[in-house]
Amino acid sequence: MxxxxxxxxxxxxxxxxxxxxxxxxxxxxxxxxxxxxxxxxxxxxxxxxxxxxxxxxxxxxxxxxxxxxxxxxxxxxxxxxxxxxxxxxxxxxxxxxLRIKIYGGSLKVIGNGDFNLASNMISFEVYNTTIDEITSKAFEGASNLTEITVEKCEIGVIASDAFDGLDKLKKIRFVGSKYPNDDFLKNLSSSVTAIVVP
Structure with missing residues (x-):
């Protein structure tokens, strides 16, 4: 329905x-x-x-x-x-x-190389999804990305430098999501002005 x-x-x-x-x-x-x-x-x-x-x-x-x-x-x-x-x-x-939304399903990996052709993308959202791993420099290539939302997801591994190279990133939201560590928060670009985590 x-x-x-x-x-x-x-x-x-x-x-x-x-x-x-x-x-x-x-x-x-x-x-x-x-x-x-x-x-x-x-x-x-x-x-x-x-x-x-x-x-x-x-x-x-x-x-x-x-x-x-x-x-x-x-x-x-x-x-x-x-x-x-x-x-x-x-x-x-x-x-x-400019925008990608993923609902449900199961992504095994969000990884380096996935966004090599995504230089125009400004927003990435994923909801109700199981993600095994977000790898090192996972969003490399998405140079104009300003917002990432991860809502109601279960994540196995997040590399500490998963969000490296996102110099225009302003907002990152992990809402109602489970993830193993928050080391990645220490390595976010200085351009990030809003961080929402559980």
Whole structure:
């Protein structure tokens, strides 16, 4: 039921934005599983187990029949996927991406190399997810990242230098999350002005 509400809300958002201006940036939610390629603004529905997906529309259109181009997409959400890591294809498919949200599922690693192509990204959020490890310099490449939110997650390991190189980072939030140590807090950039931890 929750997933259906998300998809309905998303459809309304896209329709309004595209009708106002064909080239206006939009937020696009993508529900995919491991092994499924990403196409321009692909939608999928997740079954009750949260493991299998079925594509609904690979290139959605608005009511006037115009295609939504991938360069219009500025935000992507991945829900209940089984990715081991964040796929680089997100950043090659959606070159203008500014925000990523991950809901549910299980990411084994957020690691060095995941964000090499994410220089435009300003916000990264992950919710209700089990993460085995956030590695050393995990966000290297995301040079414009200003905000990280980790909410209701369980994290096995966080490297002390996991957030090194994020000179524009202003806010980092670990809300309702379990993690083994807070050594990483000592190594945050001086640009960070807001830290929210349990």
């Amino acid at each position: 929750r997933m259906m509400r998300s998809i309905i809300f998303l459809t309304l958002t896209i329709t309004i934005n595209v009708i106002i201006c064909d080239k206006e940036p939009i937020e696009c939610e993508i529900f995919v599983d491991r092994g499924r390629g990403l196409t321009a603004c692909q939608f999928a529905k997740v079954n009750s187990t949260g493991k299998d997906t079925t594509a609904i529309n690979a290139k959605p259109t608005n009511f006037q029949g115009r295609l939504i181009e991938s360069n219009q997409v500025t935000a992507v959400a991945i829900a209940y996927s089984e990715f081991d890591r964040i796929p680089n294809s997100i950043f090659t498919t959606f070159e203008g991406i």
